[in-house]
Amino acid sequence: MPVIRQMDQRLANMIAAGEVVDRPASVIKELIENAIDAKASVIMVDVFDMGMSKMVVADNGCGMDHVDAKMAFSRHATSKIKDEYDLSHIKTLGFRGEALAAIASVSKVVLKTRQEDQEGYMVIYEGGHFISEGVASLNKGTIIEVNDLFFNTPARFKYIKSEVAEKNQIIDIFDRLALAHPEIRFSLSMDGKKVKETFGKPDMHQLIDSIYGPRMTQGMVSFKEVVQKVEIEGYLLSPQIARSRKKDISIFVNGRYIKNYALVQAVIDGYHSFMMVGKYPVALIHIVLDPSLLDCNVHPQKYEVKFVNEMILAYHIEGYVKQALLSARHEIPESLEKIHKVERENTYTPIQMDFTEIREEHVDHIEEKERHKLPDLSYVGVFSGTYLIFQNEEGMYLVDQHAAAERVRYEHYMKVFKNPQKIRKMMLLGFALPLTDQDLSVIKHNLKALADVGFIFNENVELLEVPTWLRDEDIDLAVETVVTMLDQEKHIDLLKLRDALAKDISCKGAIKANKSLSKIEIDHLMKELQVCENPYHCPHGRPTIIKLSHYDIERMFKRVV
Numbered sequence: 001m002p003v004i005r006q007m008d009q010r011l012a013n014m015i016a017a018g019e020v021v022d023r024p025a026s027v028i029k030e031l032i033e034n035a036i037d038a039k040a041s042v043i044m045v046d047v048f049d050m051g052m053s054k055m056v057v058a059d060n061g062c063g064m065d066h067v068d069a070k071m072a073f074s075r076h077a078t079s080k081i082k083d084e085y086d087l088s089h090i091k092t093l094g095f096r097g098e099a100l101a102a103i104a105s106v107s108k109v110v111l112k113t114r115q116e117d118q119e120g121y122m123v124i125y126e127g128g129h130f131i132s133e134g135v136a137s138l139n140k141g142t143i144i145e146v147n148d149l150f151f152n153t154p155a156r157f158k159y160i161k162s163e164v165a166e167k168n169q170i171i172d173i174f175d176r177l178a179l180a181h182p183e184i185r186f187s188l189s190m191d192g193k194k195v196k197e198t199f200g201k202p203d204m205h206q207l208i209d210s211i212y213g214p215r216m217t218q219g220m221v222s223f224k225e226v227v228q229k230v231e232i233e234g235y236l237l238s239p240q241i242a243r244s245r246k247k248d249i250s251i252f253v254n255g256r257y258i259k260n261y262a263l264v265q266a267v268i269d270g271y272h273s274f275m276m277v278g279k280y281p282v283a284l285i286h287i288v289l290d291p292s293l294l295d296c297n298v299h300p301q302k303y304e305v306k307f308v309n310e311m312i313l314a315y316h317i318e319g320y321v322k323q324a325l326l327s328a329r330h331e332i333p334e335s336l337e338k339i340h341k342v343e344r345e346n347t348y349t350p351i352q353m354d355f356t357e358i359r360e361e362h363v364d365h366i367e368e369k370e371r372h373k374l375p376d377l378s379y380v381g382v383f384s385g386t387y388l389i390f391q392n393e394e395g396m397y398l399v400d401q402h403a404a405a406e407r408v409r410y411e412h413y414m415k416v417f418k419n420p421q422k423i424r425k426m427m428l429l430g431f432a433l434p435l436t437d438q439d440l441s442v443i444k445h446n447l448k449a450l451a452d453v454g455f456i457f458n459e460n461v462e463l464l465e466v467p468t469w470l471r472d473e474d475i476d477l478a479v480e481t482v483v484t485m486l487d488q489e490k491h492i493d494l495l496k497l498r499d500a501l502a503k504d505i506s507c508k509g510a511i512k513a514n515k516s517l518s519k520i521e522i523d524h525l526m527k528e529l530q531v532c533e534n535p536y537h538c539p540h541g542r543p544t545i546i547k548l549s550h551y552d553i554e555r556m557f558k559r560v561v
């Protein structure tokens with residue numbers, strides 16, 4: 001029974017438009033992905049002349065009936081989604097209904113396919129035109145042969161680089177797809193010679209060795225964690241296998257290989273103490289999450305996806321990587337110990353994250369050139385008394401001044417309370433606090449307890465000294481918190497005070513939305529944000545900074561599609 005249908009115009013318009021076939025490797029990617037979506041357990045790839053003369057992808061998946069075998073070449077024809085809801089809950093690798101049409105328009109394609117207990121069928125297309133169809137003999141599954149790529153679009157040849165580069169691209173995408181799907185048996189041959197082969201078994205050691213080479217997994221550590229229904233699984237090759245490029249860090253989401261700066265950087269940061277500067281690990285991270293938390297319809301080639309709360313995901317990945325490497329007692333080279341001031345105990349504490357909290361739509365969190373470092377921004381003005389507007393050559397940035405200040409304070413208090421110092425600082429003047437009579441009496445009765453944590457009052461209940469870790473702007477709020485604690489619990493619990501300072505006070509005390517800031521205050525805030533561990537989110541997970549690229553803006557004005 002046919003299952004492929006043509007999308008209606010509305011849905012078709014919602015699909016990220018653009019070219020997917022720019023080189024042989026992208027044809028291989030699309031064809032393998034189709035085979036994976038067809039639930040194949042064996043996928044065989046044969047490439048001749050770096051893919052320019054012939055590429056064959058054969059699978060033992062579900063196959064198609066004779067109606068679908070032809071329909072598969074129509075634009076916006078897919079069996080994988082039917083409406084807008086499906087588009088925001090993508091469970092398959094393909095969904096655009098474009099790949100075969102695009103491939104057939106620039107090559108000569110022979111498709112043979114057969115469903116279980118059905119007759120095999122064959123369809124031939126050339127340069128986008130239907131040529132012929134008929135019965136074919138084959139086992140269950142699909143064999144697609146792509147000949148003479150770009151025969152009718154010679155201009156595209158100029159994008160083809162050297163033979164080595166094209167072959168490497170093919171091997172690279174083959175590797176990622178094979179690593180993403182241990183359950184499938186893959187093989188790749190080039191010009192008749194077997195180049196790679198995997199075994200379709202869940203043994204990750206065997207799989208990774210078959211892709212990267214024998215004994216590569218010696219000393220590999222792995223982890224599998226579930227945090228708020230998001231599964232994160234990691235395979236971390238020994239830090240001794242150091243590469244000079246980041247490209248062997250593979251991130252997979254729901255079986256899809258993706259390119260994601262923040263998550264790759266999180267892995268690098270997790271390995272940080274174990275690697276020489278300028279060296280990068282070989283690692284695989286598999287993430288499985290509810291498809292509604294992921295937008296795959298960002299770019300036609302689907303390497304980019306948008307996550308809900310990407311930075312929180314990055315935070316966890318960094319923590320799990322660090323934790324796994326530390327628990328495996330990988331040696332931290334002495335030379336690195338000095339450079340990195342390595343913390344040997346694991347300082348990672350899982351925080352609550354709510355992946356459903358924010359659904360990012362048109363806007364990106366900024367793609368950090370370097371994590372922990374904000375790009376250079378020049379101040380433009382303020383919108384609605386709350387959002388600071390900045391710009392640079394890449395686009396426009398909005399900073400939520402309240403969320404940014406919360407982040408700054410949160411990190412300050414988490415840091416100082418790791419190692420709370422007893423040192424106090426003198427107030428320049430006795431500090432009269434706006435306290436009620438009841439507060440004053442609580443203070444008078446608890447002068448010693450207050451002094452123990454660094455708050456010294458005189459007999460007029462004026463504050464003379466405060467702990468050095470307290471930020472000046474938080475003094476009255478800190479006193480208020482401590483007094484409430486004494487009143488209700490009769491003692492000061494430092495841990496609670498830390499949490500109150502880090503979260504409550506940071507929230508209450510952080511610059512309120514609508515408070516207008518001077519240029520000096522803005523510069524100060526941005527400087528402090530710059531040195532934060534995670535400058536991109538407030539402690540509650542909301543973004544502090546949002547980027548609208550030139551492209552985003554032009555798209556909104558419909559100057560580009």
Ligand SMILES: Nc1ncnc2c1ncn2[C@@H]1O[C@H](COP(=O)(O)OP(=O)(O)OP(=O)(O)O)[C@@H](O)[C@H]1O
Nearest residue numbers: 034035038072078079094095096097098099100142
């Ligand atoms: N190897 C295969 N086995 C079974 N069905 C296939 C295979 N390849 C393609 N198809 C069918 O042909 C349809 C069109 O494939 P095509 O790759 O053009 O689009 P898609 O996979 O739906 O979306 P995308 O353009 O995002 O890849 C698929 O939806 C699927 O039903």
Ligand SMILES: [Mg+2]
Nearest residue numbers: 030034094099
């Ligand atoms: Mg496809």
